[in-house]
Amino acid sequence: MKYALLIYGPEQGWAEASQPEREKVYVQYREFAQMLETRGAIRGGEELDLTSTATTVRHSGDDVMVTDGPFAETTEQLGGFFLIDAADLDEALGYAKALPASCVEVRPVVESSEPH
Amino acid sequence: MSRTERDEPGCSGRGSRELDPAGRRATDSIRRQRSYHDKLRLVAASEAVDDVATAADGQLSGVDDDRLRLVFTCCHPALAQEAQVALALRHLCGLTTAEAARLFLIPVPTMAARLTRAKKKIAAARIPYRIPSDAELPERLSGVLAVVYLLFTEGYAASGGDGPVRAELTERAIRMGRLITDLMPDQSEVAGLLALMLLQDARREARVDDGGRLVLLSDQDRSRWDRGRITEGLTLLDRTLADPGAYTVQAAIAAEHATAAAAADTDWSAIVGWYDVLLEMTATPVVAMNRVVAVAMSVGPLAGLALLDPLLDDPVLRDHHLLHGARAQLLRRAGHEPEAQEAFERAADCARTDVERHFYAVQLLSQGVVTVRSGRDLT
DSSP: OEEEEEEEEOHHHHHHOOHHHHHHHHHHHHHHHHHHHHTTOEEEEEEOOOGGGOEEEEEETTEEEEEESOSSOOSSEEEEEEEEEOSSHHHHHHHHHHSSSSEEEEEEOOGGGOOO | OOSTTTOOOOOOOOOOOOOHHHHHHHHHHHHSOOSOHHHHHHHHHOSOOHHHHHHTOSSOHHHHHHHHHHHHHHOOTTSOHHHHHHHHHHHTSOOOHHHHHHHTTSOHHHHHHHHHHHHHHHHHTTOOOOOOOGGGHHHHHHHHHHHHHHHHHHHHTOSSSSSSOOHHHHHHHHHHHHHHHHHOTTOHHHHHHHHHHHHHHTTHHHHBOTTSOBOOGGGSOGGGSOHHHHHHHHHHHHHHTTSOOHHHHHHHHHHHHHTOSSGGGOOHHHHHHHHHHHHHHOOOHHHHHHHHHHHHHHTOHHHHHHHHGGGGGOTTTTTOHHHHHHHHHHHHHTTOHHHHHHHHHHHHHHOOSHHHHHHHHHHHHOTTOOOOOOHHHHO
16 A cells, blocks of 8 residues: 655754755765665655745646645745555554654555556 | 543452462463454454453453453554543443443543544554553553543443442453552552552442332431452552542542541541542542532532522533432532422433333432431432
């Protein structure tokens, strides 16, 4: 079964981090991805750019509204994700706990609508 | 969250039970992975799983081990605690959806929706049916304790069934409490809950008269209280008072009643003090109401009424028989008989069982009887 690990955090700190500071974090994420790879559990994953670069398209009836910014202003923002294979939620939660992130939302992927 | 705070005391009549064999078995078996997967899969997949609970209804402690293991499994942190507890009560402890709804003071359709939503999440997110490891037990404990105490509460102040007490449920809850105490001896709230249940259950024999009617705490024959249970409860309480949680504080209130030689000896100001502590931990309307009754007993009915009237607007309490029953008794004690009669009628309208309705009907007829009790201190 596939799960998305959605990585949330206050992005301000990340935006202001120096290159060496970022590199430290990237090392941790690469180790995490490597661990998933070893277990054959990784299906994908990306880092997302800051929400200041986000644009939201919202349909309302026949209208389409395009606005600057993320879909909701929150203290923690979606910064990236992994797509993983796990036997069940407990295994997925185990991976989520191993992520070097302050907050991870674990969402099952709907298998039937998944493109192959 | 629930009716946990609502009623106090209980009572029964058995002495303490041989702990060791059952306890050891629980410790061993909670660690043992067995094939309970099927049962729990049923919990998730189907409404028709009452057989899980009823099949586990025997008296053998092995059955309690199994049930406890299932309850720990059910209290998965990926479910909201309310959902964990509701699922366990409904599908592992044999309560109906209506009984579970009343324990949570919510409408039956809301409870039904909560159960459905939880089962959908179990299936969609594939929450596994796995006995938790030792390391996982503490994070699941508060849900498990809530299950046990709500089960006890339904037994102690039955909303369903024919009588005012369902002893098989209180006994089952106490057995589970003993198993958890043995499994996690360092968790003081576990001992606090067991103490609370024992101190309440000690009154069981005296709470109901020969005609199946509830007997007020002040009218109970205290020689019929189970001294063995009281002693055991007080001993447990001694162990937990240094670091009291909400169950321990409720046990301390029960202990004030249990140690009063006669109703007139009750130290109501001490009870008010415990309610103040409890209110800081769990600021629920039910706790607030019980505190008011203790104030009325300690200071006087007018002081109680002044504090009680604002609760008439509380969405949880306004249709609860205990609020109107308590108010009626305070009004009567303050000499406002016509208003007292009205409040007793309202209490009878809100009552859930025939026994409760009968209780208020009798109160309605018996003018001049001066008694004031609420849920916690009712019987």
